[in-house]
Amino acid sequence: MSEDATLSDLDPEAVRSALVEWYEADHREFPWRRTTDPYEILVSEVMSQQTQLDRVVDAWAAFLDRWPTVDALAAADRSDVVAFWSDQRLGYNNRARYLHEAAGQVVDDFDGEWPRTPADLQELMGVGPYTANAVASFAFDAGDAVVDTNVKRVLYRAFGLDDDDTAFEAVASELMPAGESRVWNNAIMELGGVACQQRPRCDEAGCPWREWCHAYETGDFTAPDVPTQPEFEGSRRQFRGRVVRILGEYDELTLDELGPRIRVDYAPDGEYGREWLRGLLSDLADDGLIDVEDRDGTAVTRLRE
Known part of the structure; x- marks a missing residue:
């Protein structure tokens, strides 16, 4: 497909339904997937930027046990937050500083009312486009279609897209059901995380897109982040x-x-x-x-x- 790719040759509703049903039937259980609290979701997103999700679970729970609300974090001593971050080996300490600053903005600048859209959420310190969209999606069901490295890999393989951000964004947006960013973004990221990995597990994970997937049909599982064919695939x-x-x-x-x-x-x-x-x-x-x-x-x- 070219950068003006559409799903005109497919049944978009069937593609959507297959993915959502697959996700809802069985997916990895992370505690932040069971909340719509924007504070708890922001903490999980910032922690996940440099740390494997399995390790984030305990750190996330400990952080919220110590600072259970955005008000509690805003009132905390910043040095304590940074020390926690360092002790938990969560990556760059400036992310802890930004998270603390963002909590203060919500409390002081927004009177405790969280911004709800991706654009408004980017007003918070350290919150870039991806994190803002994640919080808008998972807290308020008001996000855009996520397009991260995993999602690009899924779309590239499934629909034979060019390696072009415009094409990825167009198809991701066309696929996502209107007003359902929470379940959709969780589902397509889960697909990239457990089925369409760099070394894919199409059959083992029961990928719901096999009947449409260009890579599954051809046996060519290269992708933007997988420049050479994995030895096992197509063998x-x-x-x-x-x-x-x-x-x-x-x-x-x-x-x-x-x-x-x-x-x-x-x-x-x-x-x-x-x-x-x-x-x-x-x-x-x-x-x-x-x-x-x-x-x-x-x-x-x-x-x-």
């Missing part, structure tokens, strides 16, 4: 794994029933067709993992018991 080993997983869900399948389930560009007489699939199945049969039986000229395969 016979990967497709062998898919065969075993799919056969685990069925008693038996013919080649033409199995093929499209492991590769969306499967065509019986094509490059990735019956001959290619027979080669995979032969390897798996030699390894004692499956059985292939000929029934009146039709190959049928199943997991070996």
Whole structure:
């Protein structure tokens, strides 16, 4: 797609629904996903800028236990906040200073009323466009479509976009349901975090966009932050794994029933067709993992018991 890319060839509602349903069915549980308090969300966003999310959980809880409200943080001694930040190894100490200053702005300059839009939130010290949009999205459901490194990787792979910020922003905005930035931004970031990682886990994580995904179809999982093809992606080993997983869900399948389930560009007489699939199945049969039986000229395969 070019920078004026749209989803005209897709069903946007189906794409949206698949992602949201996948996210709501099962996602990583972080405590800040269970709150709409802008103070608690801002703390989580600032902490997450340089620290792995699993480590942030304990630091976030300890910070809020000590300074449970924006008023409490604004009234705190800045040196105590910086010392906490340093003790928790949360990255640059100036982020602690900015967070303390931002709390003072909310209390003094905004009379305790939080700004609600991305533009207004950027008036707070140390709050840039990404953090402002995150707080607007997750606290007030009033954000724009997020476009971070993970989301770019998802969109690049899924829809074959050019590596162009304008294209990413256009498609991200077109996809996001109006007024639903909270669930949408959480969902698409979760997709990038657990399924469409630099080394993707399409089948293992049950990626909901596989039927539309350009990378899944072609086996090319390069991306702006993945300039060379991961060794595993598109390999016979990967497709062998898919065969075993799919056969685990069925008693038996013919080649033409199995093929499209492991590769969306499967065509019986094509490059990735019956001959290619027979080669995979032969390897798996030699390894004692499956059985292939000929029934009146039709190959049928199943997991070996």
